[in-house]
Amino acid sequence: MSAVRSAALAESINATLADLLEQDPRLLLLGEDIGRLGGVFRVTRGLRERFGAERVRDSLLAESTIVGQAVGMAMSGLVPVCEIQFDGFTYPAVNQLVTQAARIGDRWNGQVSPSLVVRIPTGGGVRGVEHHSESNEALFARVPGISVACPSTGEDADQILRYAVTLGSPVVMYEPIRLYWRRNTPARDPEPARSPTAARIVRRGTDLTIATFGAVTHEVLEAAYALSPEVDVEVVDLRWVAPLDMNTVLESVARTGRLLVVHEGSKDVGIGAEVAASVAEHAFDALRGPVRRLAPDRRAYPPADFEKDYLIGVREIKDEVLVMTK
Amino acid sequence: MVLQAETEYGTDPDDDTRRSLLRHMLVARGVDEEARQLQKQGALDLWLSCQGQEAAQVGSALAVGPTATVFPSYREHAVALLRGVTPDELVAQWAGRTFCGWDPRRLRFFPYTLVLAAQTLHGVGYAIGQRLQGRDDLVVVYMGDGATSEGDMSEALNLAAVESASVLFICQNNGWAISKPAGEQMRTSVAERARGFGIESVRVPGQDPETVFSACSRAAAHVRAERAPCLVEIPVGRIHGHSTSDAQEVYRDHEDIARARAADPVTAYAARLGGLGLVDTAWLDAVDAEVRELRERLMKEYV
Numbered sequence: 001m002s003a004v005r006s007a008a009l010a011e012s013i014n015a016t017l018a019d020l021l022e023q024d025p026r027l028l029l030l031g032e033d034i035g036r037l038g039g040v041f042r043v044t045r046g047l048r049e050r051f052g053a054e055r056v057r058d059s060l061l062a063e064s065t066i067v068g069q070a071v072g073m074a075m076s077g078l079v080p081v082c083e084i085q086f087d088g089f090t091y092p093a094v095n096q097l098v099t100q101a102a103r104i105g106d107r108w109n110g111q112v113s114p115s116l117v118v119r120i121p122t123g124g125g126v127r128g129v130e131h132h133s134e135s136n137e138a139l140f141a142r143v144p145g146i147s148v149a150c151p152s153t154g155e156d157a158d159q160i161l162r163y164a165v166t167l168g169s170p171v172v173m174y175e176p177i178r179l180y181w182r183r184n185t186p187a188r189d190p191e192p193a194r195s196p197t198a199a200r201i202v203r204r205g206t207d208l209t210i211a212t213f214g215a216v217t218h219e220v221l222e223a224a225y226a227l228s229p230e231v232d233v234e235v236v237d238l239r240w241v242a243p244l245d246m247n248t249v250l251e252s253v254a255r256t257g258r259l260l261v262v263h264e265g266s267k268d269v270g271i272g273a274e275v276a277a278s279v280a281e282h283a284f285d286a287l288r289g290p291v292r293r294l295a296p297d298r299r300a301y302p303p304a305d306f307e308k309d310y311l312i313g314v315r316e317i318k319d320e321v322l323v324m325t326k
Numbered sequence: 327m328v329l330q331a332e333t334e335y336g337t338d339p340d341d342d343t344r345r346s347l348l349r350h351m352l353v354a355r356g357v358d359e360e361a362r363q364l365q366k367q368g369a370l371d372l373w374l375s376c377q378g379q380e381a382a383q384v385g386s387a388l389a390v391g392p393t394a395t396v397f398p399s400y401r402e403h404a405v406a407l408l409r410g411v412t413p414d415e416l417v418a419q420w421a422g423r424t425f426c427g428w429d430p431r432r433l434r435f436f437p438y439t440l441v442l443a444a445q446t447l448h449g450v451g452y453a454i455g456q457r458l459q460g461r462d463d464l465v466v467v468y469m470g471d472g473a474t475s476e477g478d479m480s481e482a483l484n485l486a487a488v489e490s491a492s493v494l495f496i497c498q499n500n501g502w503a504i505s506k507p508a509g510e511q512m513r514t515s516v517a518e519r520a521r522g523f524g525i526e527s528v529r530v531p532g533q534d535p536e537t538v539f540s541a542c543s544r545a546a547a548h549v550r551a552e553r554a555p556c557l558v559e560i561p562v563g564r565i566h567g568h569s570t571s572d573a574q575e576v577y578r579d580h581e582d583i584a585r586a587r588a589a590d591p592v593t594a595y596a597a598r599l600g601g602l603g604l605v606d607t608a609w610l611d612a613v614d615a616e617v618r619e620l621r622e623r624l625m626k627e628y629v
Contacts, residue, residue: 028458054458060488065447065481072451075436077459096478099441100448107425107437 002187002225010043010180012154013119016161017044017081021051024079027165028055030066031083031119040085041121041180063093067118071100074114079165087122087174088131094139101170102145113168117161122150122174123215123264124311127304133177134301135214135265140172141242141274147197148242149173152217153185156193156200156239163196176215186221199245201252205234207325208258211249211275213238216264216312223317231325241271246278253279257288258324262312267295294320337543339388339536341604347388347535348599349613351380354404355592356617357413360624361403361420365570369628370420373570376403378563381591382498384408385538386466386558390494390546393434394464395456397449400438401498402468409435413624421628442473446482446495450555453491457553464549465493472503474516483523486555494549495520495557496542498532500564505577520557532562533591563589 007015020027029044035058038045048056059066063084070080084090097118104114124133140148149164149171151157157175164171179185188202202217203224210233212220217237224233234252238244253259259279261272272293279291294317296310339347358377365373376383383404387396398405406416411428418427419438426437439445449467456463473479474497486493497516501508512519520527526548530541538560545556563586567574574583599605 026459060481060485062481062485064478065485068444068447068478068481069451069454069485072448072453073455073458075448076452076455076461078455092477095441096444096447100439100444103425108430109424109426111429111431 003184004187005183006185007154008179008181008183009154009157009175010041013043013157013161013175014045014047016158018047018050020081020161020165021047021055024165026077027079027081028057028073029081029083030057030059030070032059032061032066032085034058034083039083041177043175043180044083063089064096067093067096067101070116071096071104071114074116075104075112079115081117081119081165084118084120086128086132087120087134087136090120090136093118097140097146097170097172098143102143105145105169114170115165115168116170117164118170118172120172120174121177121180123176123178124301124307125178125215127307128177129304133307135174135263137172137174137241138265138270141271145169146242147171147240149240150213151239152176152179152214152237153188156237159193159196160239174214179215179218185218186225188221193239194248197240197243197245199236199238199240199248201234201248202237203233203235205232205256207232207256208260208321209234209236209249209252209256210260210262210317210321211236211238212262213241213271214264216262219312219314220262220317223314223321226314227318227321231321233321244274244278246275246282249275249279250283253283254286257286259287259291260294260320260324261291262294262317264312265295266298267293268298270295289324292320292324337540339539343388343539344536344599344604345609347384347539348595348605350384350388350404350408351535351592351595352613353617353620354380354384354407356621357407357416357624358403360413360621361417362566362570364417364625364628365420367629370417371422372420373417374401374568375566375570376401378565378586378591379498379500379532380404381535381595382532382538382560382562385535386496386542386560389539389542390464390466394466394494394546395434395436395452397436397445397452397465397467398438399442399445399469399473400440401470405468406435409433411435413620414627417624417628443469443476443478443482445469447478447485450482450486450489450491450493453486453493454489457492462492462553464546465491466496467493468496468498470503471497471499471501471508471511471516472506474519475503475511483520483525483557487524490554492549492553493555494542494545495525495555497557497559499559499561501561502564502568502578504568504572515559517557517559525555525557527557527559529559529561532560533589533594535591535595563591565590
């Protein structure tokens with residue numbers, strides 16, 4: 001397998017945030033421990049020193065306060081980029097995101113277009129304690145008015161963040177914790193995405209399409225390289241789960257005739273269900289076999305000693321592809 | 327507690343202001359009554375009456391002045407009308423036409439927020455945002471007693487305190503969270519609770535618009551001078567149910583409802599200004615004609 005050494009995700013996001021703060025005086029960062037400490041993952045390290053405590057704001061330890069005040073700041077013309085410390089602590093902010101941030105534009109008849117970003121570290125594989133390894137992107141994907149991004153590289157996170165701060169409606173961006181400081185990752189096709197909101201074909205293949213997103217994209221790529229040349233897998237990194245770029249998926253399925261969806265969040269009523277349903281509706285005739293999903297069962301994320309049983313690994317992905325192509 | 331007064335914000339209303347208080351109260355009462363009628367006729371889906379709260383709303387809204395930015399809850403109809411929201415704009419959302427019928431930016435009267443206390447955090451965030459951009463607005467956030475049980479209310483009070491945000495919280499306490507009486511909702515007053523967060527506060531009766539006007543003038547002056555938050559709690563009467571779908575007779579005894587009606591702030595203030603000779607029959611007739619005209623136009627628009 002070919003691997004490349006690149007800037008870690010945390011470093012890329014740090015550089016993007018610094019550049020955005022440099023360019024737009026209306027933009028500010030808001031989150032727990034993001035200033036003095038630089039964030040628990042050090043994603044915002046050095047930014048408070050560079051841009052000041054007014055623009056890199058250590059928030060109170062209250063998630064509803066973070067998003068609720070960000071909504072008010074957006075009404076005043078600012079562009080708040082919030083950080084929730086861990087995925088599992090998102091829930092106290094859900095009301096402000098779902099009933100307020102997502103609906104402010106409509107409620108104001110378009111007079112307010114809040115560009116408001118909420119960054120959330122996500123996912124497992126780092127031996128986190130309870131509530132520190134969750135994948136709750138599907139929760140927001142169902143909410144009209146909120147866009148949900150799940151980048152798997154620093155380059156994608158950069159493009160997504162730059163787009164998100166200009167969108168005029170809230171964006172939740174999930175950042176895989178286990179990629180924050182990982183430097184060696186499987187090689188990807190250099191082909192750029194068609195637009196900031198588009199999915200990206202990160203490996204061209206002819207036999208089967210895997211649609212995936214987030215950290216597990218790297219396991220999918222490893223599996224694809226390992227299966228080659230016996231099975232030639234095409235890998236689509238969705239990058240956004242709401243709205244989904246189904247055109248890229250449908251075009252890929254039209255070429256390969258097979259679709260597997262892989263994600264880390266639990267399977268039931270998940271992103272994979274939506275992708276599979278769309279393909280069944282719009283590309284049924286192109287399919288050479290049933291669409292399948294590979295994702296954890298519907299259960300809470302387990303204690304760290306058991307997370308390997310929960311997470312989708314390279315071996316499960318290879319096995320699934322072989323079952324589908326035999 | 328001693329609130330610092332500033333001469334530029336007079337604390338006692340002059341005679342013109344007193345007539346203005348009464349006029350706005352009478353207009354609010356008339357529009358509210360027409361909206362209730364329209365709901366009975368099926369022209370509105372729902373109406374949340376503010377009857378009994380006119381003195382609190384008009385007194386506070388006049389006191390904070392036209393430049394303050396108001397984050398209402400959803401029953402601040404008298405504040406809305408005083409700020410220039412027209413009656414047909416006010417009822418549009420209750421007829422299912424829109425989520426907000428007025429221009430929030432121009433009127434500095436932001437849209438109603440139906441999820442309780444959510445607007446309290448928006449108000450504080452807005453005040454911080456304005457300050458960061460060099461604009462030092464006075465932000466006024468309204469909420470009812472029921473909403474103070476929400477976590478966002480406590481979070482907003484704490485945030486406003488630690489950020490020293492220029493926010494005046496105005497809590498209209500009508501004694502009921504739909505059917506839950508105030509005595510079962512809290513063990514202290516809301517004003518006392520605010521002090522626990524480090525926020526100056528005062529509790530004034532909501533029957534007399536002049537008392538409210540004076541207290542809110544002092545509170546607004548305090549916020550402007552100290553650039554620190556303040557809270558005014560105003561106990562008010564509740565004449566009608568929570569909404570037109572509520573049946574308050576089920577849980578509230580008749581004497582209590584009768585007491586609220588007898589203590590009607592609108593008729594009491596009209597009688598008082600009449601007795602003082604500040605308004606005469608001709609003045610009252612003119613306001614009455616104005617209200618009738620507003621009601622007729624509203625009815626024609628919605629029936």
